[in-house]
Amino acid sequence: MKILNILWVLFFIVSCSKKENHPYTFYYWKTSLKLNQEEKKVLEKATVPFLYTRFFDVDKVGGKFQPVAIITKDHSFQTDKQIVPTVFITNQTLLGISSDEIHFLAESIHHLVQKKAEDYGLKINNEIQIDCDWTAGTRNDYFRFLKELKKISGKEITCTLRLHQVKDKKQTGIPPVEKVYLMCYSTSSPLEKSDKNSILDVNILKTYLSKMEDYPIRSVEVALPIYSWGIISNHLEKHRLINALSQKDLENPNFKKISDHEAEILKDGFYFGHYLNKxxxxxxxxxxxxxxxxxxxxxxxxxxxxxxxYYQLDSKFVLDRKF
Structure with missing residues (x-):
């Protein structure tokens, strides 16, 4: 009996210490839908049967709602995953929006999602995900839009949730959806002078999400960053981004290493497709x-x-990653 009790305690300890295995998949956020062999291979191994695919953005241009950067499809984009259409809406699109415009916007987005899915033979599931960095000033209109889109489309409407929208939930409100996607990146602006990693600073994230367990929507998926970039600073401390740079790119005889992840350019020239000065x-x-x-x-x-x-599916970011 004593031996059985000891075995039970050992089993309990092992069970509790076992690492949770989280099913995973990817966001696809390029305007042209195409997959190379490496991306196909990585996607096939993903354990969630969906690929979250950006269809287009929505912005207000000259006072009119406009779809921006609508997807096109290459013949190489073949996958057994079901596609979850994702639409990014700028916060300014919602400023001063009327009830009629909310209905028009919801109807237009639904029709364009359906049209692109049919045009390209995409196997979409019963969900549309909306990505919007809404604020206290636009929350009521945004929430009305989400309800209207659900009514018009007949689909499950989900939305992204940024860190500040968790921390300041009293001001920004709780969206009328049953599932949210917590975006665990963009912890600060890359265009400000800082020694922090603007993509993800874990301490900042923990501060923002210290009360995450109290968030009233219980169905939460987690979006994690695997992308990288280089922040270029000129003599006036103005900044711009070059996508997909890594520490290996700093190994250049025309660069002087300042630290493991920083370098100074020693010679004018074209680097990474951009002309950069000494x-x-x-x-x-x-x-x-x-x-x-x-x-x-x-x-x-x-x-x-x-x-x-994971944000996002791109061979530049998935090579040598363990998922």
Missing amino acids: GFKIKVEEISEEQLEDVIQFLEKKIPHFNII
């Missing part, structure tokens, strides 16, 4: 496996169970 500085921001694991372990104490959606 004296310009490059700061590379990328995300380590340790950072991602830290975030996952933190969220496991806040959210009962969650899938992970």
